[in-house]
Amino acid sequence: MVLVVGGFFDDSGHEDPGHPERPDRVTAALAGVADLHLDSDLVTAAPREATRAELLRVHHGGYLDELGALCYGGGGDIDQDTYATYDSWTIAKHAAGGGLAVIDELQRRNEGVGFVAARPPGHHALADRAMGFCLLNNVAVATAALLEEGERVLVLDWDVHHGNGTQQIFWDEPSVLYVSTHQWPLFPGSGYAGEVGGRHAIDRTVNLPVPAGATGDVLRRAIEEVAAPVISDFDPTWVLVSAGFDAHRDDPMANLELTSDDFAELALLAASFAPQPGRLAMFLEGGYDLLALRTSVHATLGAVLGARPEFEGLSSGGPGSDHVARVQRERVAAIDSLHTFNAEEGGA
Amino acid sequence: MNDVKMIAVGYDGSRESDAAVRWAFHMARETNAYVTVVHATGLLEHLGTNFSPGVAPPALSAIAKKCGFDQARLRWSVTDGDACSVLFRAVNPPINAELLVVGSRGRGEHSGMLMGSTSLEVVEHATLPVVVVPSDFVPRAVLN
Numbered sequence: 383m384v385l386v387v388g389g390f391f392d393d394s395g396h397e398d399p400g401h402p403e404r405p406d407r408v409t410a411a412l413a414g415v416a417d418l419h420l421d422s423d424l425v426t427a428a429p430r431e432a433t434r435a436e437l438l439r440v441h442h443g444g445y446l447d448e449l450g451a452l453c454y455g456g457g458g459d460i461d462q463d464t465y466a467t468y469d470s471w472t473i474a475k476h477a478a479g480g481g482l483a484v485i486d487e488l489q490r491r492n493e494g495v496g497f498v499a500a501r502p503p504g505h506h507a508l509a510d511r512a513m514g515f516c517l518l519n520n521v522a523v524a525t526a527a528l529l530e531e532g533e534r535v536l537v538l539d540w541d542v543h544h545g546n547g548t549q550q551i552f553w554d555e556p557s558v559l560y561v562s563t564h565q566w567p568l569f570p571g572s573g574y575a576g577e578v579g580g581r582h583a584i585d586r587t588v589n590l591p592v593p594a595g596a597t598g599d600v601l602r603r604a605i606e607e608v609a610a611p612v613i614s615d616f617d618p619t620w621v622l623v624s625a626g627f628d629a630h631r632d633d634p635m636a637n638l639e640l641t642s643d644d645f646a647e648l649a650l651l652a653a654s655f656a657p658q659p660g661r662l663a664m665f666l667e668g669g670y671d672l673l674a675l676r677t678s679v680h681a682t683l684g685a686v687l688g689a690r691p692e693f694e695g696l697s698s699g700g701p702g703s704d705h706v707a708r709v710q711r712e713r714v715a716a717i718d719s720l721h722t723f724n725a726e727e728g729g730a
Numbered sequence: 731m732n733d734v735k736m737i738a739v740g741y742d743g744s745r746e747s748d749a750a751v752r753w754a755f756h757m758a759r760e761t762n763a764y765v766t767v768v769h770a771t772g773l774l775e776h777l778g779t780n781f782s783p784g785v786a787p788p789a790l791s792a793i794a795k796k797c798g799f800d801q802a803r804l805r806w807s808v809t810d811g812d813a814c815s816v817l818f819r820a821v822n823p824p825i826n827a828e829l830l831v832v833g834s835r836g837r838g839e840h841s842g843m844l845m846g847s848t849s850l851e852v853v854e855h856a857t858l859p860v861v862v863v864p865s866d867f868v869p870r871a872v873l874n
Contacts, residue, residue: 402777461812461848462742463772511851513812514773543773546815569773571811571819635776 383659383687385420386487387412388427389480389500389666395469396502402635402670403502403515410672411499414679418689425494427487432478432523439526440519440551442510449474449517460512474502474517481524481622481665488660495653495686496663497625497679498524503667505545505624506570513547514570521624521665522551528620529557536561536618538652540601540645541626541667542636544573548624549587554580559588559616561609563601565629565636566591575712581727584720588612590709594637597700598644601629604706605651608713613655620663621656623649627669627678631697635670641694642677646685653686662686734763738820738827740813740848741767743787746833746865751790753861754831755799756869766805766825770816783808797869813848814855821858830860 394405415424437446452458453471460466477500484496504521506514525535525548537552539545539562549572552558564573579586590604627645629638649664656662664682669675677693684691739754741747751767758765767790769781781787786806794801807825809816820827832849849862 402774461772462770463774463812511814567810569771569776569810569812571809571815635773 384423384425384491384494385415385418385683385687386425386427386484386491386494386496387415387499388484388487388496389429389477389498390426391429391473391476391480391500393473393501396467396473398465398467401465405501406672407669407675408499408501408666410675411666411669411679414676415497415499415683417676417680418684418687425487427480427483429476430479430483431472431475432482432518436482436523436527437475437478437518439530440509440522445510449512464512464515464517466512466517470502470517477501477504478518478520478523481520481663482527484663485524485527488663491660493659495683497683498663498665500666503626504665505539505541505548505667506543507547508550514543516547519547519551521622522548524622524663524665525552525558529555533557533619534616535559535620535622536613536616536655537622537624538655539563539624539667540629540648541624542629542633542638543569543626543668544589545624546570546572549577553587554582556583556586559586559613559618561588561590561605561613563590563592563604565594565596565638568636575709576716578713578716578720581720581724585612585717586616588713592638592702592705595639595700596702597639597697598641598647599696599698600700600702600706601640601644602647602651603703604709605648607706608710618655619657620661621652623652623662623664624667625664625682626667627675630669630671630674630678632671632674633669635668639697639700641697642674642681643693643696645678646681646690647696649682649685734761734828736764736766736825736827737829737831738766738768738817738825739831740817740833741769741790742813743789744833746835748789748793749865749867750831750833750863751793752797752869753863753867755794755797758803759797759799764803764805765799766807766820766827768807768809768816768820768825770813771808771810772812781808814851817848817852818856828858830856830858832860832862834862834864
């Protein structure tokens with residue numbers, strides 16, 4: 383099977399010395415790709431910027447203007463976590479465009495799997511605000527492009543942090559199903575099980591929070607027991623993955639216990655939700671331990687391409703199994719409340 | 731103002747947030763209100779020094795003492811999230827803030843433009859009164 387990799391662009395100008403979101407991350411991710419030795423089965427999507435019109439599908443024009451102006455003015459710290467440099471505007475537009483290019487290539491081939499090895503990451507970026515290392519929401523820009531074509535898009539987000547930006551952008555959009563596994567409590571503080579979507583998109587958001595120390599078996603069980611039935615009903619025509627690798631046990635940013643092999647299992651789950659070949663693309667989000675990032679990318683892409691290199695083995699036995707039933711109860715209660723609200727308000 | 735029972739003030743250890751805390755303590759002392767000092771834990775705090783959820787930073791006690799604010803009326807809250815979201819959530823239980831206080835600019839915020847200004851973001855979207863305190867604010871009572 384072909385792997386379509388996108389996002390190739392010189393990102394060295396988006397760097398803040400000492401900051402963990404750094405160019406070496408993409409180098410590590412691409413080393414993980416190279417470790418697959420795909421030869422002619424490796425295809426690169428031509429780099430391109432996302433256009434203003436493509437960005438405006440998810441971001442406010444005023445925010446884009448302000449971000450661009452900040453960068454052209456030399457950049458600076460946007461908040462306690464997030465920075466921009468003179469080059470960040472161009473690099474961020476290429477990261478968003480990388481996803482679009484990968485999708486174009488997959489559509490043209492009608493086969494293969496996509497991987498967007500670009501930074502800065504995107505899933506915390508809100509419609510009108512940068513946040514959590516993210517400037518533009520890459521997976522949301524790709525999702526919005528697919529929506530324009532009438533597709534139904536599942537966004538599966540296994541980054542260790544909740545993708546608050548993606549959730550917010552598609553909160554009331556019935557043609558997008560957002561499913562997130564994440565450590566909780568943890569930054570950004572959102573991602574409660576009871577957040578299930580807006581009144582026009584009830585049950586189109588599935589949050590699966592797990593406690594610190596949770597292992598891969600807990601995440602898989604949460605997806606299989608809680609999310610899979612919702613995904614089946616939704617019947618996606620595309621699957622996009624916010625593939626953060628900071629849930630790895632060696633990652634310094636959080637406290638989950640996943641291994642590279644656990645990401646391979648999650649990838650196989652994601653692939654099982656895709657309706658046909660050429661309808662699965664993964665977007666690099668977090669992942670700050672470079673070796674863990676490299677092996678996790680290797681394991682993840684290897685799994686969906688039919689190879690199955692083994693690394694640390696699967697993790698299991700961590701806390702959180704009892705959370706799954708609680709998550710389901712909280713979701714049902716929230717969904718019932720929204721249906722009641724809609725009924726009393728005369729329907730959505 | 732006398733009806734305000736709980737003031738929430740954003741704190742990140744910066745000079746600007748010190749000024750906001752001074753204003754909040756001063757106002758609370760005059761109105762007999764409680765103050766919850768709110769710290770938002772960002773992504774990078776997992777890599778470096780953290781504010782402990784259980785223990786208020788000694789700097790706050792020092793400010794309270796200087797302002798003559800009864801520390802029994804001081805609450806300390808550490809919450810995961812970006813500063814804006816965390817401050818907005820202070821309106822809900824368990825804090826139930828009726829007034830938000832922020833410094834004019836927080837740690838790590840860009841100094842030239844609108845972008846990156848927690849205070850402007852809070853003012854724009856808050857559902858309760860907001861006070862933005864200049865970084866050089868010192869209550870007259872403290873000066874005296």
